[in-house]
Amino acid sequence: MASTGWFSKRMSSQFTNQIAFVQGASRGIGFALVDRLLARGARVYASCREPEQADQLQALAAQNDALRVVRLNVEDEATVEQAARYVADQVDRVHLLMNVAGLLHDGALKPEKKLSMVEPAHLHRVFAVNAFGPLLVAKHFSHLLIHDEPAVLANLSARVGSIGDNRLGGWYAYRASKAAQNMFTANLAIELARRGKNLSVIALHPGTVETDLSAPFRARVPSERLFDVCRAADQLLAIVDRTTPEHTGRFYAWDGSEIPW
Numbered sequence: 001m002a003s004t005g006w007f008s009k010r011m012s013s014q015f016t017n018q019i020a021f022v023q024g025a026s027r028g029i030g031f032a033l034v035d036r037l038l039a040r041g042a043r044v045y046a047s048c049r050e051p052e053q054a055d056q057l058q059a060l061a062a063q064n065d066a067l068r069v070v071r072l073n074v075e076d077e078a079t080v081e082q083a084a085r086y087v088a089d090q091v092d093r094v095h096l097l098m099n100v101a102g103l104l105h106d107g108a109l110k111p112e113k114k115l116s117m118v119e120p121a122h123l124h125r126v127f128a129v130n131a132f133g134p135l136l137v138a139k140h141f142s143h144l145l146i147h148d149e150p151a152v153l154a155n156l157s158a159r160v161g162s163i164g165d166n167r168l169g170g171w172y173a174y175r176a177s178k179a180a181q182n183m184f185t186a187n188l189a190i191e192l193a194r195r196g197k198n199l200s201v202i203a204l205h206p207g208t209v210e211t212d213l214s215a216p217f218r219a220r221v222p223s224e225r226l227f228d229v230c231r232a233a234d235q236l237l238a239i240v241d242r243t244t245p246e247h248t249g250r251f252y253a254w255d256g257s258e259i260p261w
């Protein structure tokens with residue numbers, strides 16, 4: 001990926017005028033992205049399911065006027081619509097929207113090691129969060145991303161969602177939900193390119209990151225391939241940094257290498 005650096009130029013000069021929306025910011029990579037974007041001088045809207053319980057996000061907001069915490073549950077479209085209306089009442093554009101919320105395990109919901117573990121209710125929920133969520137956010141926020149300045153819509157995907165890269169199998173719900181998300185990203189890139197020539201739509205794989213999501217599955221990941229959330233956020237923002245409309249509709253790993261769909 002060639003370096004053009006519009007985002008970093010803006011960050012180093014007048015990034016105070018840049019507006020970011022981070023969807024899924026209560027913890028993990030989403031929270032770190034909010035923290036790094038604020039440090040770069042952006043104005044940030046950070047969404048989470050339960051703002052009252054998002055203690056670290058609220059603590060950050062209490063110290064920083066540039067941060068607004070917004071309620072948004074991707075499993076409830078009305079909250080997505082309300083969040084978009086709240087943002088649109090305050091600003092006429094967003095320069096960076098990152099869909100971060102994701103689900104791999106939750107109590108009895110666990111990634112399937114084999115076919116007999118597949119549960120329809122789990123498939124529905126994982127697809128609702130990982131695939132339908134980013135699409136619904138795009139549906140309600142796209143008008144804020146189409147304007148006369150560069151903008152990026154980045155969906156947090158996962159390498160295991162690549163059909164071309166699948167050599168191990170397993171993890172039916174998570175893999176397939178990220179594959180579906182990838183198709184939505186590719187579709188959005190095509191449709192939104194017709195509506196706005198300054199918008200880039202990309203999928204991103206953050207690598208293996210030390211969060212609740214990866215905790216049960218990272219014992220065998222070598223330390224040099226396991227990132228803390230700050231490093232992961234910086235790596236993802238470095239890719240966003242280099243993203244221009246010529247990159248729209250592509251899937252990038254944390255190091256900027258392209259992943260096959």
Ligand SMILES: NC(=O)c1ccc[n+]([C@@H]2O[C@H](COP(=O)([O-])OP(=O)(O)OC[C@H]3O[C@@H](n4cnc5c(N)ncnc54)[C@H](OP(=O)(O)O)[C@@H]3O)[C@@H](O)[C@H]2O)c1
Pocket residue numbers: 023024025026027028029030048049050072073074075099100101102103129156157158159205206207208209210211212213214
């Ligand atoms: N960590 C990794 O190694 C890794 C690797 C590849 C891809 N990824 C992807 O990176 C993204 C971030 O992962 P992470 O590791 O930071 O995960 P995490 O620490 O488990 O955080 C998940 C986030 O998603 C939010 N969320 C879950 N369901 C939601 C819903 N219905 N509506 C809104 N928000 C919801 C959670 O909010 P609550 O606090 O309310 O639960 C939380 O903020 C995910 O899309 C994941 O698939 C991560």
